[in-house]
Amino acid sequence: MEIVVCVKQVPDTTEVKIDPVTNTLVRQGVPSIVNPFDVNAVEEAIRLKEKHGGKVTVISMGPPQAKDALKECLAMGADAAILISDRAFGGSDTLATSYTLASAIRKLGKVDMVFFGKQAIDGDTAQVGPETAEHLGIAQVTYVAKIDVEGDVVRAQREHDDGYEIIEVKLPIAVSVVKSINEPRFPTVKGLMKANRAEIPVWTANDLVVDENRLGLKGSPTKVLKIFTPTHRTQGVIIQKDTAREAVAELFQKLSDAKII
Amino acid sequence: MAIRITEECIGCAACQPVCPFGAIEMREGKAYITEACTVCGACVEICPVSAIIREEETKEVAMDKNEYKDVWVYLEISDGKARNVGLELVGEGRKLADEMGQKLAGVLIGNNIEGLAKEVFAAGADMVYLAEAPEFAHYNTDGYAATFVDMIRTHKPSVILLGATNDGRDLGPRVACRIGTGLTADCTGLGIDEETGLVAWTRPAFGGNIMATILCPEHRPQMGTVRPSVFKRPVPDYSRDGEIIRVASKVNLADIRTKIIDIIHVCTASCNLEEAEIIVSGGRGLGKPENFCYVEDLANVLGAAVGASRAAVDAGWKPALHQVGQTGKTVGPKIYFACGISGAIQHLAGMSSSDVIIAINKDPDAPIFKVADYGIVGDITEVLPMMTEEFKKIKAG
Numbered sequence: 079m080e081i082v083v084c085v086k087q088v089p090d091t092t093e094v095k096i097d098p099v100t101n102t103l104v105r106q107g108v109p110s111i112v113n114p115f116d117v118n119a120v121e122e123a124i125r126l127k128e129k130h131g132g133k134v135t136v137i138s139m140g141p142p143q144a145k146d147a148l149k150e151c152l153a154m155g156a157d158a159a160i161l162i163s164d165r166a167f168g169g170s171d172t173l174a175t176s177y178t179l180a181s182a183i184r185k186l187g188k189v190d191m192v193f194f195g196k197q198a199i200d201g202d203t204a205q206v207g208p209e210t211a212e213h214l215g216i217a218q219v220t221y222v223a224k225i226d227v228e229g230d231v232v233r234a235q236r237e238h239d240d241g242y243e244i245i246e247v248k249l250p251i252a253v254s255v256v257k258s259i260n261e262p263r264f265p266t267v268k269g270l271m272k273a274n275r276a277e278i279p280v281w282t283a284n285d286l287v288v289d290e291n292r293l294g295l296k297g298s299p300t301k302v303l304k305i306f307t308p309t310h311r312t313q314g315v316i317i318q319k320d321t322a323r324e325a326v327a328e329l330f331q332k333l334s335d336a337k338i339i
Numbered sequence: 340m341a342i343r344i345t346e347e348c349i350g351c352a353a354c355q356p357v358c359p360f361g362a363i364e365m366r367e368g369k370a371y372i373t374e375a376c377t378v379c380g381a382c383v384e385i386c387p388v389s390a391i392i393r394e395e396e397t398k399e400v401a402m403d404k405n406e407y408k409d410v411w412v413y414l415e416i417s418d419g420k421a422r423n424v425g426l427e428l429v430g431e432g433r434k435l436a437d438e439m440g441q442k443l444a445g446v447l448i449g450n451n452i453e454g455l456a457k458e459v460f461a462a463g464a465d466m467v468y469l470a471e472a473p474e475f476a477h478y479n480t481d482g483y484a485a486t487f488v489d490m491i492r493t494h495k496p497s498v499i500l501l502g503a504t505n506d507g508r509d510l511g512p513r514v515a516c517r518i519g520t521g522l523t524a525d526c527t528g529l530g531i532d533e534e535t536g537l538v539a540w541t542r543p544a545f546g547g548n549i550m551a552t553i554l555c556p557e558h559r560p561q562m563g564t565v566r567p568s569v570f571k572r573p574v575p576d577y578s579r580d581g582e583i584i585r586v587a588s589k590v591n592l593a594d595i596r597t598k599i600i601d602i603i604h605v606c607t608a609s610c611n612l613e614e615a616e617i618i619v620s621g622g623r624g625l626g627k628p629e630n631f632c633y634v635e636d637l638a639n640v641l642g643a644a645v646g647a648s649r650a651a652v653d654a655g656w657k658p659a660l661h662q663v664g665q666t667g668k669t670v671g672p673k674i675y676f677a678c679g680i681s682g683a684i685q686h687l688a689g690m691s692s693s694d695v696i697i698a699i700n701k702d703p704d705a706p707i708f709k710v711a712d713y714g715i716v717g718d719i720t721e722v723l724p725m726m727t728e729e730f731k732k733i734k735a736g
Contacts, residue, residue: 089361091546092685102357102381103549141374168374172524173516200545202665203524208480208512217596218480220509233600237659238478238505239613239668240417241605247597258659295378299521299558301340302379303532303539305359308550311691314712318703322721329697329715330729338674338695339733 079132079227079249081123082183083156083193084210085116087140087147088200101307112147115195117154119255121262122225123193124155130227133157135186139167139178145278153265153273164282169295172205178293179206180213181286191232194254196221204254211252218252219245223259340378340395344370347390354382354391359549379551407497407559410436411468413446413487413510414459415478415502421447421455423572423614424502426462428565430573431529432500433463435538438531441497444468444584446490448483450476456583461575465582468494472588477599478506482590484513490586491518496560498538500529503564503669511564521555523563527669527692528552537561547665547688567613568671569692609638609645610660618672620646620663620690621656624679624700625719628656633723634678640730646670646690648680664689679719682707699723 093108112120123134136151138144139162148159162182170178183189192214194207204220211218223242224235230249235242237256265273283293291297315332319325333339350368362375363382370391380393412432414425429445436443445459445467456467470486487510491499501507503525515522528541532554540553540563555561612618619641621634631651638645647657649664663670665685675693680686682698682705690696691710698711699722708714715722 089545091548092683094545094548096548097356100357103359103545104356105359105361106356163374165374169377171521172512173519173521176512176516197666199666201524202544202546204508205512205515205522205524208509209516212513212516218509218513219597221505236505239422239606241660242603243477243599244601244603245597246600256659257653294374295340299519300523300553300555302377303552303554305379305381305549305551308543308547310687311696311710311712313709314696314714316703316708316711316714316716318716322715322717322725325715325717326722326725326729329713329726332713333697339730 079126079130079190080186080188081127081132081134081191081193082186082189083116083120083123083134083136083151084179084206085120085136085138085147085151085195086113086198087111087138087144088113088198091199096307110143110146112150113195113198115197115199115255115257117195117262118257118259119193119195120151120154120156121260122255123191125260126191126225126227132190135160137162137179137182139163139170139175142280148278149273149276150265152276153269154263155269159276159278161278161280163280166283166290166293169298170293171298171300172203172209173299174293174297176206176209176213177297178286178288179210181288182281183210183214185281185286190249192216192252194252196254196256207252207254214252216250216252217247218254219247220254222253222255225253225259340393342372342376342378342380342382343392343394344372345390345392347388349388349390351387353385353387357381357385359545402557402559404557404559407495409442409444409496410439410498411444411446411496411500411560412464413499413501413507414455415504415506416447416449416452416455419452421458422502422504424504424565424567426458426572427567427570428500428502429459429462429464431565431570433573435498435529435531439497439536442466444496446487448475448486453583456581457577458575460579460581461577462573463579466584467581468584468586470586470588472590474588474590474592474595477602479595479597479599480509480513481595481597483510484517485590485594486586486588487514488517489589491560499560499562501562501564503566507564511562515562518560520558520560520562523553523555526563526565527569529563529565538563543665543688547684566669568669605658606660609635612644612646612661612663612668612670615644615670615672617641617643617674618646618663618670618693619643619676619678620648620680621651621678622648622680623650623654624681624702625651625656626679628654630720631656633720633727637676637723637727637730640727640734648686649683677707677711678723680707681705682710
């Protein structure tokens with residue numbers, strides 16, 4: 079089975095802080111990581127390969143330093159990694175990103191499954207997976223919490239807002255996974271050494287069959303008008319008493335005064 | 340568009356820290372814009388010597404934008420009923436349509452759902468595009484996307500709103516990509532940009548640390564998914580009526596590549612977070628999973644839904660369906676109880692549109708207190724049972 083996993087290198091947004099004076103994002107010292115949901119996608123791809131044979135190729139579109147993210151995936155056990163990087167891809171929104179990724183996946187030849195994390199923790203759009211599937215013209219199953227493959231039939235458990243759907247679909251498909259699908263493995267020492275030595279090929283726009291008008295900023299229908307820091311709610315009444323009994327009594331008094339209860 | 344650094348750059352690096360995308364490097368004593376740039380313009384004003392310019396490119400007009408009219412709202416259906424988020428968006432779409440001087444339409448795809456049209460009219464729509472067929476009995480990507488795209492190509496709307504639910508975020512990108520237009524995900528604010536008359540889509544990014552306002556200038560329709568519970572559902576006016584436009588299904592069963600074998604409803608009232616009027620949520624501050632019983636007891640007395648922080652879900656204390664926050668559900672109840680939740684920005688992004696926030700945490704410095712209307716600094720295992728008792732008394736009396 080030929081499996082491709084699309085991963086994104088993201089700043090660890092749980093570490094990002096807002097400078098209270100300048101009201102801007104403090105990125106300094108924030109580590110770059112593989113998008114956590116993509117790690118689950120890599121893990122699931124490797125598990126399927128271990129069960130059914132085949133090859134796992136991890137691809138990422140991003141700046142040269144995104145190679146580090148790809149090396150982490152190789153260390154986990156992916157067979158090959160390709161970085162898709164070119165200044166021409168800069169400023170891509172989800173439509174241009176998915177177009178570029180789909181062009182790279184086509185270049186890889188026959189692919190049975192394309193894996194994505196359900197969303198990236200920096201943009202949080204959850205759009206690149208379905209849009210890539212659309213460019214490739216293949217079926218998609220999003221928010222997958224469990225997946226089994228038998229022959230060319232996939233049975234997936236998809237999370238929706240009220241519970242789960244059990245879906246059957248034939249290969250080839252695109253899948254986006256949720257965190258509960260698996261517990262990602264830690265890379266082995268051998269894996270890390272192998273990943274460190276690995277030469278990661280870089281594909282530029284010239285390596286892909288693409289219409290340059292559909293790349294980067296030019297190929298992106300959405301434009302950022304402005305960026306600002308959110309206004310937060312203001313702090314209310316904080317009750318700190320010697321005993322819980324007193325604190326609860328005061329809370330109920332205040333709720334009653336405010337006609338909330 | 341592009342950001343250009345002019346010769347005036349003095350290499351002071353003042354612009355570097357303000358870039359949300361880390362796209363400015365200092366090279367040979369001057370600022371250099373890397374490919375990570377999204378042309379958001381955050382750096383332009385900070386430059387002390389005005390050496391940063393945001394250039395507008397004149398673009399060939401790819402399509403006749405004037406052909407596209409009206410605001411559409413996609414209404415997601417669950418168990419034969421329109422989900423709240425769709426009706427919330429009809430209310431919000433009404434405002435956009437009025438400002439644009441255009442009509443508002445609801446889009447209903449399903450089976451035996453004509454009766455829902457009156458709800459959509461009552462919420463403010465002028466018309467409903469209705470596609471009914473047995474193959475639409477349950478949401479499926481292929482059938483719904485093909486039908487929606489067909490409607491768009493025939494009737495050419497200017498704006499489309501969808502709920503940012505799992506199904507909305509499955510359908511939206513598939514449709515936008517086939518049409519070749521822009522889609523802004525997970526919006527929490529909608530308006531009309533005064534200068535251009537375009538829809539200004541505002542959404543949180545970087546885990547809720549910053550907000551971005553997005554436009555879709557040259558492509559139609561302008562599309563966006565909007566988070567549930569951010570806007571209030573309008574009070575229905577059943578005296579309103581409208582026009583139903585039937586759209587025939589061109590989908591064959593064979594075109595639908597995914598087959599639904601089973602649907603498992605695990606969501607009971609306790610995890611119906613998006614429709615709940617009161618939510619009691621627990622986090623890692625509960626100490627251990629067994630202590631979730633205090634959260635559940637309080638929720639039971641109040642008839643509330645039970646939420647959980649990401650940390651509690653990651654620790655396996657509650658299934659992901661209960662998760663509130665940037666990567667979980669967005670909620671906007673009348674009262675939100677945050678019990679043992681520290682209040683990471685990712686959590687705040689999912690619940691800060693609640694009317695009243697009540698926080699209980701033993702750490703007086705927990706960030707949750709910065710957004711809470713009422714807070715108790717104290718031990719959850721003591722405070723929650725007392726609160727449950729008090730509410731029981733109020734209920735009984």
